[in-house]
Amino acid sequence: GRWTCRVAEDSHRATEGSFSGRIEQNGGAEKNGGGSGPKLTGEPFGRQIWTWDEDGGALSSSSGSGPDENAVLEMASGGRPHSGFDPSVNPNSCDRVFRAQMIRRYLRSGKTSPDVTSRPRDSKEAARKALHFYSMLQTEDGHWAGDYGGPHFLMPGLIVAWYVMGKPLSVLDQKQVDMMTRYLLNHQQSDGGWGTHVESPSTMFGTTLSYVALRLMGKDPDDPAMQRGRAFIREQGGAVMTSSWAKFSLCLLGAMEWDGHNVVPPEMWLLPSWTPFHPGRLWCHCRMVYLPMGYLYGAKFVYDKAETDPVVLGLREELYTRPYGEIDWDKTRFMVAEMDNYSPIPLTMAFLQNCLALYEHSALLRPLRNWVRAKGLKFCLEYMRAEDLQTNYIDIGPVNKVFNFLSAYHAAGGNINDPACQAHAMRVPDYLWVAEDGMKMQGYNGSQCWDTSFAIQAVMECGLLDEFPEVSAKVWSYLERTQILSTETSQSSPAYEYESPESRDMYYRHVSKGGWPFSTSAHGWPISDCTGEGLKSVLALLEHSKSIRAGLKDGSLRPINQKRLCDAANVILTLQNEDGGWATYENNRGFGWYEALNPSEVFGDIMIDYSYVECSMASLTALADFRDHVPDHRREEIDASIARGRKFMKSIQRPDGSWYGSWACCFCYGCWFGVEGLIRAGEPRDSEPIARARAFLLRHQRPNGGWGEDFTSCYDKDYAADGMRDYGDEGSGVVNTAWALLALSAAGMEEDLEAVRKGVRYLIQRQLPCGDWPQEGIAGVFNRACGITYTAYRNVFPMWALGRCREAYKEALDKEG
Helix, strand or coil: CEEEEEEHHHHHHHHHHHHHHHHHHCCCCCCCCCCCCCCCCCCCCCCEEEEEECCCCCCCCCCCCCCCHHHHHHHHCCCCCCCCCCCCCCCCCCCHHHHHHHHHHHHHCCCCCCCCCCCCCCHHHHHHHHHHHHHCCECCCCCECCCCCCECCHHHHHHHHHHHCCCCCCCCCHHHHHHHHHHHHHCCCCCCCEECECCCCEEHHHHHHHHHHHHHCCCCCCCHHHHHHHHHHHHCCCHHHCCHHHHHHHHHHCCCCHHHCCCCCHHHHHCCCCCCCCHHHCCHHHHHHHHHHHHHHHCCCCCCCCCCCHHHHHHHHHCCCCCHHHCCHHHHCCCCCHHHCCECCCHHHHHHHHHHHHHHHCCCCHHHHHHHHHHHHHHHHHHHHHHHHHCCCCCCCHHHHHHHHHHHHHHCCCCCCCHHHHHHHHHHHHHEEEECCEEEECCCCCCHHHHHHHHHHHHHHCCCCCCCHHHHHHHHHHHHHHCCCCCCCCCCCHHHHHHCHHHHHHCCCCCCCCCCECCCHHHCCECHHHHHHHHHHHHHHHHHCHHHHHHHHHCCCCCCCHHHHHHHHHHHHHCECCCCCECCCCCCCCCHHHHHHCCCECCCCCCCCCCEHHHHHHHHHHHHHHHHHCCCCCHHHHHHHHHHHHHHHHHCCCCCCCCCCCCECCHHHHHHHHHHHHHHCCCCCCCHHHHHHHHHHHHCCCCCCCECCCCHHHHHCCCCCCCECCCCECEEEHHHHHHHHHHHHHHCCHHHHHHHHHHHHHHHHHCCCCCCCCCCCCCEEECCCEEECCCCHHHHHHHHHHHHHHHHHHHHHHCCC
16 A cells, blocks of 8 residues: 545545545434535645555566656655655655655656756756756646644644544544554654654653653553653653643643633633734734634533543543642643743733633632623634634644634534534645655645745746746646635635625634635635735746746636736735734734733744734735736835835844844845845845845855754744754755855845855755755744744755856856856
């Protein structure tokens, strides 16, 4: 057998085809007539799921009847050994399983792989070889798929929900459980613990959840791995010392009492919308997590077999340093190990949580509390229902996906075959990914649109759009199908009834029509920078690809008309904040003092939607490109918006010349967005802000010509002094180097030529014979404290940098200095 990644319509067929049988094994009966089973809603393009195929079999090697398997694995392994996974060398997956599948498929179609015996002579040849390799990985619907895992706290939440719902096969089957077990065991560290993410030192957050997940999946407590994990937990004082998000899952399972968790009152949603601390003002990811948390807390959900389940009873003994029945749970609410306490609970929030605890336990207030709580629970269910339908049961992210699912299960009286539960279960695979380290839960349902938008802009700047017309045409089709449209289009699903202004106000949603998402249209949440990069990509294809224009003329490609371009620009304009910058999904609705109410301990800056350099650059450069293409649409507003964005980006530049990158590691990334954004907004290339940014980058170029940072830059908000210490090349990394080069070549100053030339040579020297680059350290980050994987970055950004640098410096780039 073999794990197979299925995309688009094939993924829908695979899910729907297997689901009826799984429901029957759960003890359910179909009620849809004709045995057809439940159906998925939403646009299929971009969906990527993994299925186990018993007849996948071992493919032929060098016998002549198929691709040479050794050659396939050599190209798919990113310079690593062809089999196994050694996290002590590098805990980041290189995505070998998916890449091998795509390379086999590409070669079976009669196409040839890059010549591994020749080395590129210059930057142009290196970029061409890079694109040839990357084209082998493009899926049939036009996007590039890849591992978007990394965090260790996501999958355990799913496993807890699966367990308390009775371990239904419609949610997870044994093959998936085995691969999840493999993943967690692969990432256990030498001290017995697990980190918050794959590069993190061990934390109580990661360790407690990983340990519990393994026990629920069947690991014996006497297994050596479990003994080491349990020893780590006990050394820190037991599970009472883990962070609140882990405690929440323990309460759901019945391995901790609800008195040990701070109050999450669902009745907060009943406050008037004008209330300064109304939860509708929170950043949407924070809001959508604490929404189902409030419901489950208010309902005091606990696994109904907790008092008799041997695993849960065992965990009550294993996780604590004193007998479970003797723990004074109320006194543990604020306990947290220092390793988890990245964002300590402020005194203001601690005071308010103590007030809420008095409210929660007051006998005098019980009648009022019960009355208002019932109304709060009802609203939470309605709001979650709206989110489920708006996103086709994908939901905004994996944490609220799991909690929304569990809330629907509770509301259905524990009936896993309830239609809402079935719809949720069918979307669980959207979050799961298989790589050489096992099966993991991703930080989203993928990064498809984001990666694909970057990739096609890289191809454009390399001047290769028409040299690879199939790549360009497939990207066009993907972007056309992924833009979020209205009910008047072919994108019909129950989600779009929630696009009305009244519904948006009721459920705190920003306008969606015209935007592009991070992942798929079915996900339903557009983002400012994803809309910007999507719009720029469409405009690049329209203006720079003869093959795209020909396909539009002869009808072989579906058009994106000017109205849709205007809709995208309109969304971007609505997302600009009062400070002139752009946030992520929505305008900032709250206040800076909200961070004094951050209850999470493990994450920073999660309470409101801040303006970011990344979102601001993507948005204002998209408006600038749109202005060139459609000069008469809202011209004065766009001019003013770009000017305000330029002022904002200058205002957040740090004294050392850099920008802090909030969504990747870290300062090289921020400098690319800062420099390119300012220049596209009209900043002179020789201006003082650009000069300071260039000077910052030049100061941090390493002796081998590259640049390097690791996750500590994000965590500490300070450039990593040792560069990419553990997983790079003498402190340098290809992705950081590419970001630095993109910034320097955007400025294109003659005096930077030698530094740019050294960086380009470094990228060419690090390129693998097949055109790939090595998978090095983790590239992405969110909420300052958690790394996340982007395997596409090692292909897209070095190629892009090679193309841009050659365009900026022409033939001088490849000459000897």
